[in-house]
Amino acid sequence: MPLNIRTYHDLTEPDRSGLAEQIGAQRRRVAERLAGVGRVIAVMSGKGGVGKSYVTAHLARALARAGRAVGVLDADLNGPTAARLLEAPPQPMQVGEDGVEPALAHGVKLVSMALLLEDGKPLAFRGPEAESWVWRGTLEAAALREFLGDVRWGALDLLLVDLPPGMQRFLELAELLAAPPAVLTVTIPTPESSDAVRRALAAARERGAALLGVVENMAGGAFPGDAGEVLAREFGIPLLARIPFNPPSQSWDDLRSALPVRRSGS
Amino acid sequence: MKFLCVECDRQMVFEERELPGDGTLAAAFKCPKCGRVVAMLTNPMETQLVQSLGVKIGGRTLDQAPMETVRGMVATGREDAFADQAPRATTPAPKWSGDAEARLARVPNFVRGMVKKIYADYARERGIAEITPAVMDTARAELGLEGM
Numbered sequence: 001m002p003l004n005i006r007t008y009h010d011l012t013e014p015d016r017s018g019l020a021e022q023i024g025a026q027r028r029r030v031a032e033r034l035a036g037v038g039r040v041i042a043v044m045s046g047k048g049g050v051g052k053s054y055v056t057a058h059l060a061r062a063l064a065r066a067g068r069a070v071g072v073l074d075a076d077l078n079g080p081t082a083a084r085l086l087e088a089p090p091q092p093m094q095v096g097e098d099g100v101e102p103a104l105a106h107g108v109k110l111v112s113m114a115l116l117l118e119d120g121k122p123l124a125f126r127g128p129e130a131e132s133w134v135w136r137g138t139l140e141a142a143a144l145r146e147f148l149g150d151v152r153w154g155a156l157d158l159l160l161v162d163l164p165p166g167m168q169r170f171l172e173l174a175e176l177l178a179a180p181p182a183v184l185t186v187t188i189p190t191p192e193s194s195d196a197v198r199r200a201l202a203a204a205r206e207r208g209a210a211l212l213g214v215v216e217n218m219a220g221g222a223f224p225g226d227a228g229e230v231l232a233r234e235f236g237i238p239l240l241a242r243i244p245f246n247p248p249s250q251s252w253d254d255l256r257s258a259l260p261v262r263r264s265g266s
Numbered sequence: 267m268k269f270l271c272v273e274c275d276r277q278m279v280f281e282e283r284e285l286p287g288d289g290t291l292a293a294a295f296k297c298p299k300c301g302r303v304v305a306m307l308t309n310p311m312e313t314q315l316v317q318s319l320g321v322k323i324g325g326r327t328l329d330q331a332p333m334e335t336v337r338g339m340v341a342t343g344r345e346d347a348f349a350d351q352a353p354r355a356t357t358p359a360p361k362w363s364g365d366a367e368a369r370l371a372r373v374p375n376f377v378r379g380m381v382k383k384i385y386a387d388y389a390r391e392r393g394i395a396e397i398t399p400a401v402m403d404t405a406r407a408e409l410g411l412e413g414m
Contacts, residue, residue, distance in 0.1 A: 006275065011268045016280040019267070022321040029330070092349035095379060099332045100348070116376075121342040127317075128289055128310035135311065138318035142335040145320070150332040 030149035042181040046200030048165035051217040056162040057085035062252035064107030074112035076164040083114040099152040180209040194227035213240040271297035327409040343376030350379030360389040
């Protein structure tokens with residue numbers, strides 16, 4: 001027998017909790033904080049171990065060398081490496097009333113869980129052990145939201161978001177931003193890599209993200225294949241760079257030049 | 267999450283909440299027409315899930331502090347991860363009694379600066395010159411702070 005009562009959306013009386021308004025305020029906080037950021041670029045891959053963080057860090061340094069205002073948000077909360085790759089000095093993050101000052105390394109603004117965690121300790125949260133899988137993902141998404149919205153990024157040409165393997169963090173990022181981020185994809189040459197990266201590119205395109213191009217990392221060495229070319233052709237996007245092992249700094253300057261983004265305001 | 271008084275066909279309104287300290291939460295909702303009160307009781311996992319969203323049932327009592335979820339929930343944060351700058355206050359900072367300082371010292375350093383600011387703001391806004399454990403207890407109850 002039906003309950004025959006009003007349902008959730010029928011109830012529109014003011015509510016002191018205002019949970020929807022609280023969520024809305026969180027989103028506004030992110031949007032306001034990123035208002036000075038020219039473009040958010042997610043550096044992603046469906047596959048782990050392809051060198052996303054390595055590419056992110058060196059591209060950021062090349063951009064900074066070229067006079068661009070650039071930030072790196074290390075969204076790999078469980079395996080953060082951007083701080084070490086950028087040689088960020090270990091020092092406390094300054095907290096003011098209006099936000100947290102990002103670390104600065106090689107002219108790149110940075111926030112990373114690596115700057116906050118005890119050395120050698122995994123990211124662990126306070127809370128009940130039982131069924132922690134229910135809330136852990138939500139807390140990680142909250143941490144990503146605070147890295148976006150509570151850090152004094154200031155005016156940036158580009159904010160590079162170094163994503164962990166898989167698509168979950170990309171989906172959280174796309175949800176938190178007013179528009180999906182642009183996507184820079186990293187692969188290694190192997191067919192196995194292209195299989196995983198293909199799925200990630202397809203998912204990003206389905207979300208409406210602009211695909212900037214593919215970077216083939218660890219090219220010309222031990223790994224056989226041409227995944228970079230294959231994926232670029234399939235998705236109609238440029239193969240921006242083939243980065244060899246132990247690349248010269250020119251490789252990063254070339255990638256920076258190939259990146260299809262303009263200076264903000266130009 | 268909303269509550270409907272079926273008999274009156276009225277949305278029940280939030281009355282108050284309690285955090286007993288065992289990870290659970292109790293929130294009371296009242297029918298504005300007939301006055302009937304119901305309590306929502308959540309288990310630790312459900313309470314944690316709500317906290318993970320960064321929202322407060324019953325509404326926020328404090329402005330959102332920078333990285334408050336990270337600082338409040340990360341258990342493996344380094345002691346010197348954050349350095350809290352002194353607020354630009356127009357009134358003098360309240361003093362801390364020895365007992366209150368000792369209690370504050372038991373809060374992990376990762377989040378201590380944020381907690382200290384919450385209590386200091388509470389005292390300053392109410393013209394309280396000295397923060398004592400009793401003031402901290404009152405603030406906890408009034409502001410709905412858990413684990414602080």
